[in-house]
Amino acid sequence: MGEYLLEVQDLKTYFKTKAGRVRAVDGVNFAVKPGEKIAIVGESGCGKSVTALSIMRLVAQPPGEYAGGSIYFEGQDLLELPESAMRKVRGGKIGMIFQDPMTCLNPTMTVGKQIAEGLRIHLKLSESEARKRAMALLDQVGIPAVSERIDSYPHQFSGGMRQRVMIAIALACNPKLLIADEPTTALDVTVQAQILELISAVCNEFGTALILITHDLGVVAGVADRVVVMYAGRVVEEAPTEELFKNPRMPYTIGLLESVPRLDDRVHGELKTIEGAPPDLLNPPSGCYFMPRCFFARSICRTRPPLEPLPGNPTHRKACWVDVTDPAEQAYAERRRQRRAEAQRATIEAAASSQAHTS
Amino acid sequence: MADTLVGSKTLLDVRDLKMHFPVTRGIVLQRVVGHVRAVDGVNLAIERGQTMGLVGESGSGKTTIGRTIVRLYKPTSGQILFEDQDLAKLEGESLRLMRRRIQMIFQDPFASLNPRFTIGSLIAEPMHIFNLGTPQEIRERTLELLRVVGLRPEYADRYPHEFSGGQRQRIAVARAISINPELVIADEPVSALDVSVRAQVLNLLQRLQEQFHLTYLFVSHDLSVVRHVSDRIAVMYLGKIVEIADRDELYSAPKHPYTKALLSAIPIPDPQIERKRQRIILSGDLPSPINIPRGCRFHTRCPMAQQICREIEPPLEAKEGHEHYAACHFAEKVTPPTT
Numbered sequence: 034m035g036e037y038l039l040e041v042q043d044l045k046t047y048f049k050t051k052a053g054r055v056r057a058v059d060g061v062n063f064a065v066k067p068g069e070k071i072a073i074v075g076e077s078g079c080g081k082s083v084t085a086l087s088i089m090r091l092v093a094q095p096p097g098e099y100a101g102g103s104i105y106f107e108g109q110d111l112l113e114l115p116e117s118a119m120r121k122v123r124g125g126k127i128g129m130i131f132q133d134p135m136t137c138l139n140p141t142m143t144v145g146k147q148i149a150e151g152l153r154i155h156l157k158l159s160e161s162e163a164r165k166r167a168m169a170l171l172d173q174v175g176i177p178a179v180s181e182r183i184d185s186y187p188h189q190f191s192g193g194m195r196q197r198v199m200i201a202i203a204l205a206c207n208p209k210l211l212i213a214d215e216p217t218t219a220l221d222v223t224v225q226a227q228i229l230e231l232i233s234a235v236c237n238e239f240g241t242a243l244i245l246i247t248h249d250l251g252v253v254a255g256v257a258d259r260v261v262v263m264y265a266g267r268v269v270e271e272a273p274t275e276e277l278f279k280n281p282r283m284p285y286t287i288g289l290l291e292s293v294p295r296l297d298d299r300v301h302g303e304l305k306t307i308e309g310a311p312p313d314l315l316n317p318p319s320g321c322y323f324m325p326r327c328f329f330a331r332s333i334c335r336t337r338p339p340l341e342p343l344p345g346n347p348t349h350r351k352a353c354w355v356d357v358t359d360p361a362e363q364a365y366a367e368r369r370r371q372r373r374a375e376a377q378r379a380t381i382e383a384a385a386s387s388q389a390h391t392s
Numbered sequence: 393m394a395d396t397l398v399g400s401k402t403l404l405d406v407r408d409l410k411m412h413f414p415v416t417r418g419i420v421l422q423r424v425v426g427h428v429r430a431v432d433g434v435n436l437a438i439e440r441g442q443t444m445g446l447v448g449e450s451g452s453g454k455t456t457i458g459r460t461i462v463r464l465y466k467p468t469s470g471q472i473l474f475e476d477q478d479l480a481k482l483e484g485e486s487l488r489l490m491r492r493r494i495q496m497i498f499q500d501p502f503a504s505l506n507p508r509f510t511i512g513s514l515i516a517e518p519m520h521i522f523n524l525g526t527p528q529e530i531r532e533r534t535l536e537l538l539r540v541v542g543l544r545p546e547y548a549d550r551y552p553h554e555f556s557g558g559q560r561q562r563i564a565v566a567r568a569i570s571i572n573p574e575l576v577i578a579d580e581p582v583s584a585l586d587v588s589v590r591a592q593v594l595n596l597l598q599r600l601q602e603q604f605h606l607t608y609l610f611v612s613h614d615l616s617v618v619r620h621v622s623d624r625i626a627v628m629y630l631g632k633i634v635e636i637a638d639r640d641e642l643y644s645a646p647k648h649p650y651t652k653a654l655l656s657a658i659p660i661p662d663p664q665i666e667r668k669r670q671r672i673i674l675s676g677d678l679p680s681p682i683n684i685p686r687g688c689r690f691h692t693r694c695p696m697a698q699q700i701c702r703e704i705e706p707p708l709e710a711k712e713g714h715e716h717y718a719a720c721h722f723a724e725k726v727t728p729p730t731t
Contacts, residue, residue, distance in 0.1 A: 076586040191677045221449040222613065223674045226657040230673060248587055251616075251659030254666040274663045292591035294620035296643070296658045297665065303595050304620070307588040310556050377542060378599065384540045385603035 037064040037105070038209055038242050039088070044102035046080075046087045049095060055314045057083045059266035060102070062340065067209065070236060070243040072257035072274075074250060074289070078311055080266040081246045085212050088244075089129055090119050107209070125155040128203030128241075130232075132215040134195035138187040144171070144198045145183035148205055155206045170201040174231060193224035197231065204235055211236060214246045229256055250293060254278060259348075262286050265312050265322040268340055272349040282343065282351045282358075284329045284366075308373060321353070328366035328373075329355045403607050404461070404575060406436040409470035409480075411453075411460050415682060426682045430456040432631035433470075435708065438575070438624075443601065443608040445622030445639070447615055447654070451678050452628040454611045455499075458577045461609070462496050463487060474575070492522050495568040499580035501560035505552040511538075511563050512548030518571045537566040541596060558589035562596065569600060577609045582617060594621060615658050619643060627651045630689040631681055633708060637716040645728050647711045647718035649696050655729050688721070696722055 046058040058080040065071055073081045086092050088104055090111060104111040111122065123129075131137045139147060148170055149163035158166065164183070171179045174197040187195055196216060203211055213232060217225035233256050236243045245256055253260055253274065260277045262270040262285065270283040281287045288307035309326040312318055318325060320335035327334070333354045340352040355362055411431040416422040430453045438444045448454045460467050463479055472479040474490065482490055495518075498504040505514055512534050519530045535545040541562040552560055561581060568576055578597065582590040598621065600606060612618050618625055619639060626636040627650065635648040646652045653672040660666050674693045679685055685692050691701040700721055708719040720726070 076588055193677055221678075222615070222657045223449060223653060224677065226659075226671055227673055229659075230671070249659065250587075250661035251666070254661050254663045255659050278661065278663050289587060290661060292588055293661055294591075294594070294616045295662075296616045296619060296655065296660055297662075303598065304591040306591040306595060308592065310558060310589065380539045380542075381599050381603050384536050387536065 036066060038067045038069075038107065039244075040064040040105040041084070041088070042103050042105070044084065044087060044104060045100040046083050046092055046097060047100045048097050050315075053315050056266050056317065057314060058087060059314075061263070061266070061268055063261050063268060063271060065210065065242050065244060068236075068240045068242055069259065070233070070245065070257050071259045071261060072245045072247060072253040073261045073263055074247060074253055075263035076248060076311060078265075078314070079263045081263050082214055084263070085129070085214050085244065085246055088212065089123055089127060090114075091123075121155070124151045124203075124208075125206050126208050127210045127212060128206070128208040130196070130199050130203050130211070130213040130216045133219050134192055134199050135219070137199060138195060140187055143184050143186055144190070148198070148202050151202060151205045166205070167201070170205055171198070173235070174198070174201045174204075175227075176201075192220055193227060196220060196224075196228050200228075200231060200235065204239065204241070207239060208241060210242045210244065212244045212246070215248070216245070217252065218247075218249075225252075232256070250278075250289060262289070265317060266314060267322065267352065268350075269323065269353070270349075270351045271340070276346075276349055280349075282349070283323075283353045284327045284355070284357060285323045287357065288326075303374070305370070328369045329353075329357060329362055331355065401439045401441075402437050403440040403475065404436075404438045404609070405471075405473040406434060406457070406461070407471040407473065409434045409436075409457070409460065409472065410468040411456050411465055412468045428681050429631050429684060430681060431460065431467075432681075432684070434628075434631075434633055436626060436633065436636070438607055438609060440574075440607055441601075441605055442623045443610055443621050445618035445625040446609060446611045446628060447613060447618050447625060448628035449613060449678055451630075451681060453631040453681070454613075454628050455579055457628075458496065458579045458609060458611050462491065462494050462577060492518075492571055493573050494575045494577065495571070495573040497561075497564050497568050497576065497578045497581045500584055501557055501564050502584075504564055505560055507552050510549050510551055511555070514552070514563065515548075515567045515570055518567060522571055524571060533570070537570055540569075540600075541566045542592070556589075558585050558592060561585060561593050565593070565596060565600070569604060569606070572604065573606070575607045575609065577611070579611045580613070581610075583612065583614065590617070597621065615654060627654065630678065630684055632689060632719065633717075634690065634720070635716075635718040636708070637718075638714055641713050641716055643729075645713060645716075647713075647716060647723040647726050648690075648720045649694050649722075649726055650690050651718075652726055652729055653695075688719075696725065698722070 041061055041063050044058055044061045048055045048057055061084055075081045099112050145164060145167050148167040152158045152163040152166055168179050168183055171183060176182050176197055217228050247253060257274050259273050261268055264285050270286045281290060291305040292307055294304060307326055312322050321338055324330045324334040338352045338354045340350050343349045409431055410433055412427040412429050414424045415426040415428060417425045434457060446454045459465055461472055467480050515537055516530050516534045535548060538545050538548060543562055582593050610621055622639050624638055625642045626633045629650050635651045653674050656672045676693050679692055687703050688701040688706055691697040706719045706721045708717050711718050711723050
């Protein structure tokens with residue numbers, strides 16, 4: 034354990050609904066070293082936010098339940114801690130930034146009070162000390178005219194500024210780990226660049242480890258040291274950032290990388306797509322969850338593949354039976370992709386010609 | 393200047409369009425205390441069969457332009473020439489008939505489909521409104537449209553809540569093309585969708601454009617998506633177009649510092665490129681469209697701003713390159729981006 038700050042082992046978080054049990058997070062494994070920046074990437078519904086909330090033990094019970102696994106933070110299992118001890122961890126040792134800065138700040142409190150709140154509770158600072166530190170923090174996250182703005186209310190700030198305040202709150206007590214759940218999704222691109230730069234800089238400065246949760250592979254490329262790709266409640270691939278982008282081994286990761294139009298694209302043909310939609314987590318398929326959408330799928334994929342390191346490369350793990358670098362497998366996948374695309378084209382052409390006849 | 397933009401193939405020609413919304417104060421005796429100048433003098437021409445991309449941050453007025461063109465708003469002033477008709481002046485029956493030729497796809501597929509209608513009747517409704525065939529013919533065409541957008545015809549009798557976001561956006565696309573429009577205004581059509589589904593809908597829109605000869609006005613904040621779909625791109629800032637050019641030229645040789653900053657802010661999913669890139673971080677936020685800065689609107693955030701920028705608003709004029717227009721005093725000093 035000594036090597037890692039946080040170690041999530043076989044975490045299972047389920048939700049009880051009228052229709053049955055939703056396995057939102059179903060056996061997730063990953064670890065974070067002190068000062069390391071990792072990113073968890075996936076689509077909506079893949080369980081990335083629930084994983085973050087589970088680490089903070091913020092999943093409402095019921096309907097949620099921690100059905101298994103453990104989350105070791107500095108050697109302690111957070112899932113075993115009593116609520117009173119957990120309160121010391123939240124905001125003290127682990128800080129969190131949420132997606133929507135519009136709803137996460139208390140509209141009836143000045144931002145200075147909101148930053149000072151954590152300082153007074155966790156660090157037992159006096160009111161004036163807490164205020165002084167709050168001002169220093171606001172200055173650090175790039176808020177101008179701090180001495181006036183500290184007594185402003187959240188509605189007097191723009192979206193980007195509110196996210197800066199959130200970062201100040203999350204960092205107030207010098208946490209060891211910062212969890213940022215889609216911190217820039219609600220912001221404009223020019224502001225997104227500012228905020229990412231800021232998060233990255235403060236983590237370097239304070240030596241804070243970072244878990245960045247996002248669906249945007251571009252954001253990941255600039256910030257993270259290591260990437261964990263999630264799909265349907267499981268980790269499907271994990272590798273150092275450069276390795277993952279250069280040498281993706283799981284068809285889902287490959288699909289994600291190929292289906293995003295890139296700013297530096299020179300060709301404007303059709304995008305490669307991942308067909309279909311993620312599985313229903315009430316009744317997931319029995320084998321590999323990605324199989325119904327995968328052009329590489331073979332009969333072996335009806336058995337669930339384990340998350341295992343690549344031979345000779347212990348830092349790169351994947352959950353897939355197929356060797357996607359094999360030319361024979363690639364040709365097979367390409368044939369299936371072509372057939373699919375041709376069928377779609379034919380329907381549109383038929384409709385266009387029948388319309389031409391009628392009108 | 394607008395005249396030079398207009399070719400013979402021009403389908404839509406927007407001239408000096410202004411859309412101002414009043415800001416009122418008081419409950420009983422409401423008085424107008426100012427105006428939100430959402431769109432403040434925009435010139436834009438789209439050729440038949442082309443895709444015009446319209447990009448900008450939230451609050452730049454890009455959605456308002458789209459909505460004003462389909463006349464969901466009555467413009468404050470200016471002309472919207474669609475072929476030879478001025479849409480800004482149409483009322484009543486002629487406005488209704490015009491809407492047959494211009495359709496819109498909205499951003500949020502969870503809000504744009506009436507939850508009490510089956511998707512079959514949602515797609516058929518425009519055809520019923522414009523009397524395009526017998527009920528039997530309309531039904532057949534509905535089923536065909538479902539196949540075209542990649543959904544099973546059996547789904548026609550289901551309700552919107554039974555579908556995912558991507559499927560709902562396909563339904564919205566089917567409804568928009570059901571009456572065979574000429575111009576489709578797509579307002580952030582893929583922003584609400586997940587990455588893996590986004591590519592499916594973008595491909596669908598491109599295939600439909602080829603087969604049905606559609607013209608698109610594609611409104612989006614995402615420069616990578618806009619680059620993928622557009623032939624020509626207009627960049628908006630605070631209610632005005634600051635730059636307009638052919639796609640590749642805009643990306644390789646931007647002539648406005650805002651465009652350049654916007655391009656440099658988009659992350660590229662490649663760690664090696666991403667770590668080498670020079671990023672221009674714009675300070676601050678978009679100013680309020682109620683109190684637009686004097687002079688060049690962008691001078692408060694512009695890294696190149698000089699005295700003249702604070703005093704004189706630069707006009708949108710032709711710059712070096714093919715049909716390349718930019719509104720900047722120092723356009724020739726904007727260097728190409730590093731990647």
